Amino acid sequence: MSHASAHAAGHVEVHQEAHAHHHHTSLGIPNQKLGTWIFIASESMFFAALITTYMVYRYRSVVGPHPDEVVNIPLTTVSTFILLMSSLTMALGVSAAHRGEMRQVGKFLAITILGGLGFLVIQFYEWWHLAHDFGLTWRTNIFGSIFYILTGFHKAHVIAGMVWLAVIAISSFRGTLRKEHAVNVDVAGLYWHFVDVVWIVIFTLVFLLTEAGV
Amino acid sequence: MATITAQRSFWEALPKPKAQTGFWSWVTTVDHKRIGIMYFWTSIVFFLIGGVEALLMRLQLAGPNLSLIGPDLFNQLFTMHATTMIFLAIMPLTAAFFNYFIPLLIGARDVAFPKLNAFSYWMFLVGGIFLNSSWVLGGPSDAGWFGYPNYSTMEFNPGFGVDFWIIGLLLSGIGTLVSGFNFIVTILNLRAPGMSLMRMPMFVWATLVTSFLIVFSFPVITVALLLLLFDRIFGTLLFNILAGADLTVYHHLFWVFGHPEVYIIVLPAMGIVSEVLPVFSRKPLFGYSVMVFSTMLIGFVGFGVWSHHLFTVGMGPVVNTVFALATMIIAVPTGIKMFNWIGTLWGGRLKFTSAMLFALGFLALFLIGGLTGVMLSASPSNAQIHHTYFVVGHFHYVMIGGALFSLMAAIHYWGPKMFGRMLDERLGKISFWTLFIGFNLTFFPMHIMGVMGMPRRIYTYDEGLGVGTLNAISTFGALMMGVAILIVLYNLLTSLRRGQPAPADPWDGRTLEWTLPSPVPEYNFDRTPHVTSRDELWIRKHPHLAHGAEGHAAAAAEQSRPDEVIVLPGGSYMPLLVALASLVAAYGLVYWYPAVFWGGIAVAVAGLIGWGLEGDNERIIRLGGNC
Numbered sequence: 106m107s108h109a110s111a112h113a114a115g116h117v118e119v120h121q122e123a124h125a126h127h128h129h130t131s132l133g134i135p136n137q138k139l140g141t142w143i144f145i146a147s148e149s150m151f152f153a154a155l156i157t158t159y160m161v162y163r164y165r166s167v168v169g170p171h172p173d174e175v176v177n178i179p180l181t182t183v184s185t186f187i188l189l190m191s192s193l194t195m196a197l198g199v200s201a202a203h204r205g206e207m208r209q210v211g212k213f214l215a216i217t218i219l220g221g222l223g224f225l226v227i228q229f230y231e232w233w234h235l236a237h238d239f240g241l242t243w244r245t246n247i248f249g250s251i252f253y254i255l256t257g258f259h260k261a262h263v264i265a266g267m268v269w270l271a272v273i274a275i276s277s278f279r280g281t282l283r284k285e286h287a288v289n290v291d292v293a294g295l296y297w298h299f300v301d302v303v304w305i306v307i308f309t310l311v312f313l314l315t316e317a318g319v
Numbered sequence: 320m321a322t323i324t325a326q327r328s329f330w331e332a333l334p335k336p337k338a339q340t341g342f343w344s345w346v347t348t349v350d351h352k353r354i355g356i357m358y359f360w361t362s363i364v365f366f367l368i369g370g371v372e373a374l375l376m377r378l379q380l381a382g383p384n385l386s387l388i389g390p391d392l393f394n395q396l397f398t399m400h401a402t403t404m405i406f407l408a409i410m411p412l413t414a415a416f417f418n419y420f421i422p423l424l425i426g427a428r429d430v431a432f433p434k435l436n437a438f439s440y441w442m443f444l445v446g447g448i449f450l451n452s453s454w455v456l457g458g459p460s461d462a463g464w465f466g467y468p469n470y471s472t473m474e475f476n477p478g479f480g481v482d483f484w485i486i487g488l489l490l491s492g493i494g495t496l497v498s499g500f501n502f503i504v505t506i507l508n509l510r511a512p513g514m515s516l517m518r519m520p521m522f523v524w525a526t527l528v529t530s531f532l533i534v535f536s537f538p539v540i541t542v543a544l545l546l547l548l549f550d551r552i553f554g555t556l557l558f559n560i561l562a563g564a565d566l567t568v569y570h571h572l573f574w575v576f577g578h579p580e581v582y583i584i585v586l587p588a589m590g591i592v593s594e595v596l597p598v599f600s601r602k603p604l605f606g607y608s609v610m611v612f613s614t615m616l617i618g619f620v621g622f623g624v625w626s627h628h629l630f631t632v633g634m635g636p637v638v639n640t641v642f643a644l645a646t647m648i649i650a651v652p653t654g655i656k657m658f659n660w661i662g663t664l665w666g667g668r669l670k671f672t673s674a675m676l677f678a679l680g681f682l683a684l685f686l687i688g689g690l691t692g693v694m695l696s697a698s699p700s701n702a703q704i705h706h707t708y709f710v711v712g713h714f715h716y717v718m719i720g721g722a723l724f725s726l727m728a729a730i731h732y733w734g735p736k737m738f739g740r741m742l743d744e745r746l747g748k749i750s751f752w753t754l755f756i757g758f759n760l761t762f763f764p765m766h767i768m769g770v771m772g773m774p775r776r777i778y779t780y781d782e783g784l785g786v787g788t789l790n791a792i793s794t795f796g797a798l799m800m801g802v803a804i805l806i807v808l809y810n811l812l813t814s815l816r817r818g819q820p821a822p823a824d825p826w827d828g829r830t831l832e833w834t835l836p837s838p839v840p841e842y843n844f845d846r847t848p849h850v851t852s853r854d855e856l857w858i859r860k861h862p863h864l865a866h867g868a869e870g871h872a873a874a875a876a877e878q879s880r881p882d883e884v885i886v887l888p889g890g891s892y893m894p895l896l897v898a899l900a901s902l903v904a905a906y907g908l909v910y911w912y913p914a915v916f917w918g919g920i921a922v923a924v925a926g927l928i929g930w931g932l933e934g935d936n937e938r939i940i941r942l943g944g945n946c
Contacts, residue, residue, distance in 0.1 A: 130508040136431040140504045143534055147496060151538035154575070158546065158557075158568055165563040243555045247562050250555035254546065272928055281328055 141292040145299045148262075152303050155258060156310060159251045163315075166246035170239045172315045177231060181312050184227035188263075188301055191220025195270075195297045202290035210290055211277030214270045217297065221267045228260060252311070259307060262300045269293050330932035336890035347890035349433035352839055354440050355419030356737060361440075362411035363808070365447055369403035372396045374801055377761070381794035383782040393778035394461035395480070399451075401464035402484065405584070406491055407447045409722050413587040414443075414495075416729050417502055417526050419737055423832035423839065424520050426511025426848040431504040433888040434930060439498035441898030446491025449905050453483035460484035463776065465577065466547065468558035468569050473551045482551060482909045485544045490905060492537050492544075499533035502526055511831075513850035517611065520830050520853070521604060524611050525590025528618040532579045532586070535622070540576035543569055552911060567632055574625035582621040585717060586614060588685075588725035589656060592678045595728050596660055598826050599675040600667025603854055606659040613652035613659075620649050630698045631705050639698040646696035653689055657682070672826070673747025677728035680755050684720025688713060691766065706776075709769025715762045727754070727807065734811070735825050739838040740818035746810040754803035760796025764789040829854040842940055845881035881942050889936030897926040 130136060163172050198213030232253070235241045243253040273293055276282040282290075336347035345353060376396050379387045388396070418436065422429055430436050453459040460480040462471040471481045506527045510519070519527075547569065549555045556562035558569060597604045604610065626634060626642040660682055669675070691713040695701055704710065727750075735741050768786045769775075780786060821837035831848055832839075833856050851865065852858040858865045904919025 131510040131514075132507050134508070136504050136508055139508055140432065140500050143500050143503050147500070147534045147538050150535050151542060154539045154542035154572055158542070158572070161565060161568055162557070162563075165565065167561070167563045243549075243553070247556045247559070247564055250549070250557050254549060254555065254557075268924065268928075272931060276328070276932070279328065 135288045135291075137288050137292045138295070141295050145295065148299065148303075152258075152306070155251075155255045156306065159255050160310065162247050162251045163311075164248070166248045168246050170241050170245075170248075172248055172252075172311070173318070175235055175239050175241060176312050176315045177234070178312060178316050180227060180231055181308060184224045184231075185304065185308050187220050187227070188224040188304055191217045191224070192298050192301045194220060195294050199290055199294040202287040205284045205287070207277055207282045207284060207286075208280070210282060211274040214274040214277065214290075218267050218270050218274065221263050221270075225260060225263060228256065232256075255307065255311070259300070259304060262303070266293075266297050266300050269296065328932060330929050331934040333929060333933055334892075335933065335936040336892060338890075344890065346895055347437075347892055349429070349437045349888050349890055349894075350841060351418050351422050351430050351433065351436060352737075352841075352843075354436055355415045355417075357440055358411050358415035358418055358443070359737070361444055361447070362408050362415060365403055365407035365451075366409075366412070367804075367808075368451065369400050369408050370801060370804060372400040372403065374797055376400065377794040377797040379778060380780070380790050382791060383784070383787045384779055386779075388778070390778040391461065394463075394776070395459050397776055398461055398463050398484070399454075399459050402450065402488070403447075404718070405464065405580070406488060406495075407443070407450070409584050409718065409726070410495065411443055412726050413529075413584070413722075414439075414498060416522075416591070416726075416733060417498070417587070420733060420832055421502060421505060421523060421526055422509070423736075423835065423843060424523050424830055425506060425509060425514050426831050426844060426850060427505065427509040428843050428885070429888060430501050431509055432501050434891050434894055435497050435501050437891070438894035438897060439494040439501065441895050442494030442497070442901065443491045445898050445902040445905075446487050446489075446494065449490055449902060450483060450487025453480055453487075456483070465573055466544075467573075468547060468550070468566055469560060469564075471547060471551075472558050473554075474559075479909055482548070485548045485551075486905045486908060489541065489544055489548075490901060492541055493901075495533055496537045499530040499537070502530040503534065506530075511844075511848045511850055517608065518850055518853045518855075521593035521607070521610055521614075522587070522590035524614050525586045525593070528614050529583050529586045532583050532618055532621065536576040536579035536583070539572055543572035543576070546572075552908070567629070570629050570632065571625070574628045575622075577628065578625040579618075579621050581714075581717065582617055584722045585685075586617065588681065588722045589614070591725040591729045591732075592660065592681050594830065595674050595678040595725075595732050596663045597854075598732075598828050599670045599672055599678075600664050601670070601827070602663055602667040603829075603857075604659070605662030605665075606655075607853060609655055610659055613655045616652040617649060620645060620652075624649060627696055627698070627701075630701045643696050643698045647693060650689065650693050657686060657689075672731070673742070673744055673751055674728045674732035674826075676748060676751040677724050677731060680751065681721060681724040681728065684716055684724060684755075684758070688716030688720050691716065704769055706774055707769035708765040708773045708775055711775050712762045712765030712769060715765070719758055719762070724754075727751070730807070730811070732826065733832075734814075735821035736832055736835075736837045736839065738815050739821050740814050740816075741821050741825060742814045742818060743810050746806055750803050750806040750810060753806060754800055757796045757799030757801075757803055761793050761800060762796070764793050768793075824856070827860075829857040831855055834859075842885045842887055845885075845942055846879055847882070849879075883942060885940040885942065887938045887940060889938045891930070891933065891936060893926050893930035893933065897923045897930065900926060 130139075132139065194213050194216040198210050198217060201207075201209035201213060241249045241252075243250045270293055273282065273290060276286075336343055338344040338347070345357065348354065375388060376393060379385055379393060418430070421427075450459070457479050460466065460471070460476075460483065462476055462481055462484070466481065466484060469475055506519070506523055546555075546557045550557050550559070556564065558564050558566060560566070593604055593610060624642055624646045626638060627646045630639050630642070691709070695704065695710065695713055731742055731747050768789050771784065771786055773780055773784060773786045780790070823836050824833040825837075826833070831850070834848065835843060848855070900919045900922035902919075904916050904923065907913070907915030907917075907919055
């Protein structure tokens with residue numbers, strides 16, 4: 106290869122690079138998406154630490170009520186079902202965003218938020234029920250302490266997700282959500298599914314395992 | 320400026336910072352270089368605070384039965400000294416170099432999330448201010464940097480000190496976590512064409528692995544601190560023995576974070592040394608691939624050794640053995656690195672600049688720190704030297720001999736690039752020898768004191784223990800270190816005003832940052848660099864060293880024209896606003912004024928929403944025309 110042609114080839118390459126600047130990433134994954142996956146990995150460690158503490162503490166209380174006396178499987182199953190269904194509408198919202206139907210996104214996200222709200226209403230009712238009928242608060246015994254903190258941090262994550270989705274839904278309804286924002290819907294979806302998956306782990310370990318007598 | 324869209328939302332209509340110079344340009348900046356410089360000076364201030372705390376303790380321990388400061392203040396000093404040095408001095412000083420140099424080393428114009436980067440800095444700053452404000456608001460925590468319950472619970476530690484400590488760490492921890500996400504994405508996604516993973520400079524690899532350690536370990540200390548905070552503020556029973564609590568839960572959570580934290584501090588130090596040694600040996604780094612995999616191995620195994628901090632709590636011989644062996648395994652990749660650094664030096668044309676001296680100091684001192692670490696990892700003998708000054712000696716050889724010496728190397732090596740002025744080499748060498756001798760005088764005797772039975776974290780000792788002379792030597796050495804640090808500071812401050820202007824490539828460097836003027840222009844690279852080699856600049860300077868066509872490609876990249884239009888992210892008020900609102904919420908939480916707490920949270924959430932919706936504030940720079 107002559108020096109001159111190498112020069113020309115290098116030049117063309119640089120030129121294309123400048124044009125592709127905004128969309129090109131080294132891994133081909135958008136920055137927001139990669140960042141969200143890493144955020145989720147980090148959040149997994151957060152919940153792992155909380156859940157581990159719960160598993161160590163659940164039967165160490167010196168006074169009742171103990172987990173096996175208070176778990177309410179039917180009610181929690183209903184709330185779990187609602188939360189899982191909200192993941193379906195979230196996926197539909199993401200799909201609409203990928204198709205470029207940005208006004209549709211808001212509708213699906215609104216239903217998703219309602220699902221989150223339904224989950225929260227049932228869960229807060231269960232909190233009230235535990236406190237009112239079983240006298241279990243987070244100062245009653247260490248099961249109560251870690252139970253309310255673990256499920257409380259999960260609720261906080263659901264609420265944060267609802268605020269996030271609401272911001273996107275509002276911009277969708279106002280028409281300011283543009284096609285190039287699809288990745289923002291994507292990453293909000295990743296987060297929402299993650300919050301669901303964490304709940305499945307909590308539901309299994311805190312509720313089903315207790316009911317099964319393990 | 321950006322195009323005017325037909326409909327602007329409330330958030331998009333909010334004012335955006337326009338200043339390019341002066342106070343507001345700095346507090347609203349999202350430029351990774353400016354943020355790096357802010358990290359730099361802030362961590363130096365905290366480093367001086369932590370250093371004064373250390374000197375006060377050393378003066379108290381200079382002789383037996385002194386009563387310069389009482390036991391209460393002594394306990395507060397060792398707590399705040401460790402917390403300040405780890406979280407507010409060493410980590411942010413490494414973050415300063417991450418910020419300034421990672422984009423330059425991979426050929427990028429900024430980090431992946433510039434606003435998040437500013438947010439990281441502000442959270443670190445408000446966390447540090449909040450933590451240290453406890454000195455004037457009733458006194459800081461005296462529960463150690465680990466804050467073990469139940470000593471740190473309200474029952475045994477009333478007052479606000481521990482709350483300030485917890486919340487201060489939570490605030491700055493958010494900043495650290497966010498920068499972890501940011502640097503992983505930056506390094507994986509923003510590499511220049513040709514900068515494959517296995518061509519990245521070792522400092523970039525070290526930053527990548529460190530960021531993963533941050534991302535996986537900081538959530539765990541967050542949980543430990545939150546559980547303790549709930550016990551203290553809301554009266555939960557998680558660390559109440561009478562309610563059935565198991566305090567080792569906290570121990571494990573803390574050290575699942577605490578041991579990776581050691582590597583969070585040391586891996587960047589190793590990365591810096593791996594940059595400095597090749598330049599001043601005028602040879603490529605020896606065994607690059609093995610260095611990369613050793614870094615990963617240290618990061619990975621580093622998550623499986625935490626219980627060696629708990630050998631004496633009674634986990635039983637099987638658990639102790641497993642963790643002892645895992646800990647010893649860490650010595651293998653570390654030893655490989657040690658030999659590779661020596662291999663880099665071997666046969667090189669060595670130039671003993673101050674940066675090189677500090678890097679060589681690292682090799683010698685970190686080796687000692689590593690070897691005493693292997694001694695401590697033997698769980699049977701650990702029971703004897705646990706909680707003695709042997710441990711203090713060991714980890715200061717890691718933290719100072721390892722981390723601080725390499726950071727000093729970085730200051731002398733990269734300082735000219737950051738500040739545009741050469742540091743005084745003569746003062747640099749004087750400060751090196753003062754620090755090296757002072758450091759060894761301070762910390763080597765501690766190993767002997769420890770074996771003789773002097774317990775750590777006790778404010779005084781009796782004459783009959785026979786450690787008076789060793790302690791006097793140690794205090795003398797500490798004062799000498801103080802002098803060394805003042806020399807470094809003097810060198811920095813005077814060189815910044817009167818030093819020789821730094822050329823682009825003062826050290827005959829090998830990597831991309833030396834292709835840029837000193838200090839680096841706002842847009843870093845006027846054209847996207849094309850990378851053909853691990854030692855890209857070296858190959859450009861010596862094309863005959865390249866294999867075949869690589870040399871031609873490097874030459875072609877050199878001759879390409881600069882970009883005519885460069886788009887840079889503009890400043891934002893939001894990161895600062897969210898951080899300040901978090902600070903207000905933190906005071907509301909400590910004193911539990913719900914209105915202040917929730918008010919702060921509400922403003923922070925509004926700031927986050929504004930952050931998401933305020934839109935771009937892009938700056939467009941036209942090279943050749945008016946900027």
